[in-house]
Amino acid sequence: MTVLLEPDQHADPSVVEDRPRGIDPALPKVDRVFHGVARSIGALVLVIMGAIGVFLGYQSIPTFQRYGFGFFTESQWQPEKDLLGISSVLIGTFTVAIVALAIAFPLALATALYISEYAPAKIKSGLVSLIDLMAAIPSIVWGLWGFFLIQPKAIHIAHWLHTHLGWVSFFHVDTDPNASQWAQSRYAASAFIAGIAVAMMVLPMAAAVMRQVFSQAPPGEREAALALGSTKWGMVRTVVIPFGRGGIIGGTMLSMGRALGETIAVVLIISPSFSIKFAPLEVGTETVSALIAGRFGEATSAQLSALLTAGFVLFIITLIINTLAALIVARSRSGALTD
Amino acid sequence: MTALVDTAPLGETHAPGGTLEAKAISAWFGSNKVLEKVSLTMPANTVTALIGPSGCGKSTFLRILNRMHELIPSAQLNGEVLLDGDDIYASGHRITETRKRVGMVFQKPNPFPAMSLADNVTAGLKLTGTRVSRGDREALIERSLTRAGLWKEVKDRLKEPGAALSGGQQQRLCIARSLAVEPEVLLMDEPCSALDPTSTRRVEETIYEIKDQVTIVIVTHNMQQAARVSQQCAFFLAEMGTPGGIVEAGATEQIFGDPRDPRTEDYVNGRFG
Numbered sequence: 001m002t003v004l005l006e007p008d009q010h011a012d013p014s015v016v017e018d019r020p021r022g023i024d025p026a027l028p029k030v031d032r033v034f035h036g037v038a039r040s041i042g043a044l045v046l047v048i049m050g051a052i053g054v055f056l057g058y059q060s061i062p063t064f065q066r067y068g069f070g071f072f073t074e075s076q077w078q079p080e081k082d083l084l085g086i087s088s089v090l091i092g093t094f095t096v097a098i099v100a101l102a103i104a105f106p107l108a109l110a111t112a113l114y115i116s117e118y119a120p121a122k123i124k125s126g127l128v129s130l131i132d133l134m135a136a137i138p139s140i141v142w143g144l145w146g147f148f149l150i151q152p153k154a155i156h157i158a159h160w161l162h163t164h165l166g167w168v169s170f171f172h173v174d175t176d177p178n179a180s181q182w183a184q185s186r187y188a189a190s191a192f193i194a195g196i197a198v199a200m201m202v203l204p205m206a207a208a209v210m211r212q213v214f215s216q217a218p219p220g221e222r223e224a225a226l227a228l229g230s231t232k233w234g235m236v237r238t239v240v241i242p243f244g245r246g247g248i249i250g251g252t253m254l255s256m257g258r259a260l261g262e263t264i265a266v267v268l269i270i271s272p273s274f275s276i277k278f279a280p281l282e283v284g285t286e287t288v289s290a291l292i293a294g295r296f297g298e299a300t301s302a303q304l305s306a307l308l309t310a311g312f313v314l315f316i317i318t319l320i321i322n323t324l325a326a327l328i329v330a331r332s333r334s335g336a337l338t339d
Numbered sequence: 340m341t342a343l344v345d346t347a348p349l350g351e352t353h354a355p356g357g358t359l360e361a362k363a364i365s366a367w368f369g370s371n372k373v374l375e376k377v378s379l380t381m382p383a384n385t386v387t388a389l390i391g392p393s394g395c396g397k398s399t400f401l402r403i404l405n406r407m408h409e410l411i412p413s414a415q416l417n418g419e420v421l422l423d424g425d426d427i428y429a430s431g432h433r434i435t436e437t438r439k440r441v442g443m444v445f446q447k448p449n450p451f452p453a454m455s456l457a458d459n460v461t462a463g464l465k466l467t468g469t470r471v472s473r474g475d476r477e478a479l480i481e482r483s484l485t486r487a488g489l490w491k492e493v494k495d496r497l498k499e500p501g502a503a504l505s506g507g508q509q510q511r512l513c514i515a516r517s518l519a520v521e522p523e524v525l526l527m528d529e530p531c532s533a534l535d536p537t538s539t540r541r542v543e544e545t546i547y548e549i550k551d552q553v554t555i556v557i558v559t560h561n562m563q564q565a566a567r568v569s570q571q572c573a574f575f576l577a578e579m580g581t582p583g584g585i586v587e588a589g590a591t592e593q594i595f596g597d598p599r600d601p602r603t604e605d606y607v608n609g610r611f612g
Contacts, residue, residue, distance in 0.1 A: 238465075
């Protein structure tokens with residue numbers, strides 16, 4: 001047999017290099033077609049996303065060329081004086097988002113824990129759809145709700161916080177809280193009130209992500225805790241919450257991404273103000289998206305580029321936050337459930 | 340029972356095991372009845388093995404003994420379980436107290452994976468709000484791990500997470516965790532079915548060593564294991580379409596050597612199931 005072959009590797013199997021051989025999966029046609037369709041649709045989503053980024057980035061070039069880094073440090077947005085910058089707007093954007101998260105986080109956590117751990121089976125699915133329904137309420141409705149129903153109440157909360165915690169700069173408002181006729185208008189149209197409306201908008205998503213990871217907590221570990229004589233709360237604290245930590249953080253950050261971009265409800269509630277301050281209770285603030293919505297109509301082409309640049313900055317920030325959130329969820333035990 | 344004086348040094352004594360008495364236990368999942376009027380006495384400080392083919396209700400019966408059964412939404416039951424004479428299902432009996440006194444080891448090892456080995460052992464104390472001093476805690480960790488036959492293997496790595504152990508070690512860690520709360524009864528639901536022969540032997544040695552301090556009820560599919568570790572045996576069977584029940588219960592030697600019921604004889608000799 002071997003005489004026909006060159007005295008190469010074939011003659012002596014021990015000489016053959018031992019490395020993984022290629023395997024042809026030989027998928028049936030149906031599988032190949034489905035594979036192709038699924039992959040192209042997935043790629044399309046990425047392409048659209050990338051195209052938006054490229055478009056915004058391209059539109060931003062003139063603005064960055066003209067204002068340079070000053071675009072990030074200038075607080076005013078006065079095209080007539082050629083003053084364009086987003087420092088105060090970015091601060092306002094984050095102020096609204098942080099207030100929204102400070103309100104939404106505990107509510108979402110409690111809601112998710114109640115639904116996944118305590119709610120009787122009969123009302124569980126009803127509650128889940130109710131929360132999902134909350135996400136379907138248009139943001140303009142939340143804006144109106146915030147403006148007409150919440151604002152008249154919230155200014156009293158803001159006044160109370162200012163009166164009692166005003167020594168913390170975060171709660172400071174530039175007026176005398178103890179005046180016999182305290183200035184209600186100083187507490188209206190603030191980041192605090194906008195934040196309440198935005199909180200209601202991000203709550204369903206945060207609660208849904210958290211509920212999902214809580215419900216995946218391993219039954220074996222739950223039973224282990226209970227069989228040791230734990231109370232239900234003890235079990236939740238030692239098994240469910242540690243297991244769901246990735247989902248808690250990830251869900252909160254995803255909500256943060258949404259809160260940063262929320263527009264119409266914020267536009268309705270706040271009155272524009274461009275000062276660099278971190279005073280959520282005080283009247284007036286401005287966010288990137290509210291700025292774009294408010295100035296878009298009357299903008300010249302140079303101003304339009306500046307607005308798109310502001311949008312580009314927000315896009316990048318949101319992208320980073322959402323990517324981090326996705327990474328955290330995927331790396332946590334709850335996200336990488338292989339067991 | 341024994342006239343020997345207890346020579347264990349102070350601080351190493353354990354509450355003696357409790358007596359469990361199941362009286363006319365029936366159980367349902369939804370409308371499906373899985374156990375019918377099962378009565379069995381599990382005397383203190385003995386190992387009772389529950390044997391029988393799959394689906395005969397052994398595990399359900401075991402889970403009824405420490406009120407884990409009711410965690411399943413559609414589960415219901417009837418009858419009484421007396422722990423040292425008191426019905427654990429009587430109103431006013433705290434479920435957490437019952438489960439603390441009647442511990443459980445599961446089929447699949449379920450340590451808390453993110454907790455260190457030491458924290459796993461003392462998890463039960465933390466969960467039941469039992470406070471111990473630092474020194475006592477360390478002594479308790481060593482004692483519990485020693486009783487579970489794991490101390491020598493892990494004494495230098497107590498800070499590693501529970502998930503870092505092999506399956507057999509994890510199961511012994513779970514036994515140590517259960518023993519740390521000093522239960523009177525330890526229920527074991529096929530504790531060795533996921534383990535290799537060596538780990539199985541270690542768990543059996545552990546059972547042998549702790550049976551003087553704690554009453555053990557073990558579900559097993561392994562006839563040799565039942566014969567090796569138990570003093571008393573109950574053979575469960577659910578015949579076609581009927582709920583499960585005990586065919587025969589008695590001393591292990593009698594069940595394996597001289598069973599009264601032909602079905603028991605067939606089962607222990609491996610002729611069915």
